[in-house]
Ligand code: NAD
């Protein structure tokens with residue numbers, strides 16, 4: 573079994589004796605900055621000039637500086653900008669102000685794993701990656717809990733990078749829930765694979781293909797929606813609470829026999845081979861290269877694909893059915909509020 577770190581395994585004084593800059597005040601940034609401040613850490617927030625977040629951060633009692641000033645003042649710099657923006661901001665406003673002995677931290681390994689950011693050799697490079705959205709990092713902390721997190725070290729000239737990362741994890745509440753060692757490569761590659769193949773890409777394509785198959789065969793779109801999308805949550809909740817076998821215990825024998833005999837025909841050898849190819853594109857850097865190029869060229873393909881998803885008939889029928897189930901949409905406004913960055 574892997575080692576998990578808890579409260580007693582971290583030394584809060586390590587981060588307590590440093591000056592921390594949180595760069596960005598979005599989902600993760602606001603949570604890290606506020607949790608660190610309430611844990612007694614000397615923290616400032618680095619934002620671009622004219623940032624809409626400036627007022628929010630100042631109203632919350634935080635000191636706001638430019639990215640360059642925050643980096644100069646601090647000796648630990650946590651970069652919580654969107655992954656596609658980090659390299660440019662790093663080059664212009666962070667790198668020139670790093671000193672030997674400083675540490676830079678990330679909450680996702682993308683830029684280090686794919687070499688988009690190459691920190692100087694005398695700076696510690698570590699990751700503290702909460703396994704949950706920023707609003708939960710904040711809310712659980714205020715409630716006395718925390719979000720489980722991963723830590724990793726990419727460069728350790730001080731010999732203390734791991735202890736520093738654990739101390740930072742302690743200050744944001746993560747050691748209350750459990751902190752696990754990983755590497756920049758493992759965190760980045762498994763995160764991208766999970767979202768592409770299972771959690772987002774695989775799941776949405778499966779739901780749409782099931783819906784299209786039923787509607788194409790002449791069944792009512794409403795039946796297809798309930799069957800292929802709405803019920804998914806009930807099944808996923810059972811898997812989340814009790815694992816796959818626990819879910820199977822709750823469904824009928826007919827459903828279970830269909831699951832066991834037909835599931836492997838849907839996710840067949842061809843699909844598994846494709847999963848392997850997708851993993852290879854992640855590991856050899858070609859996915860990262862494609863995504864960086866897509867951003868550099870104005871995101872036209874991304875925007876078109878997003879629009880095609882919005883135009884899919886399952887969205888129209890779904891919106892109508894959900895409007896009749898206010899209990900389903902009750903949490904919707906909250907989700908939009910926190911995802912705005
Ligand atoms: P976000 O989009 O919510 O916030 C980014 C912040 O950066 C915003 O305040 C935005 O105004 C600011 N910003 C954008 N471009 C900028 C620029 N050019 N210069 C200065 N500021 C700029 O981002 P996030 O979701 O908090 O992600 C931050 C990091 O945390 C990423 O590395 C991400 O992978 C990681 N992460 C996110 C989550 C999550 O649930 N959101 C979970 C774990 C890790």
Ligand code: MG
Nearest residue numbers: 643644645646
């Ligand atoms: Mg400095």
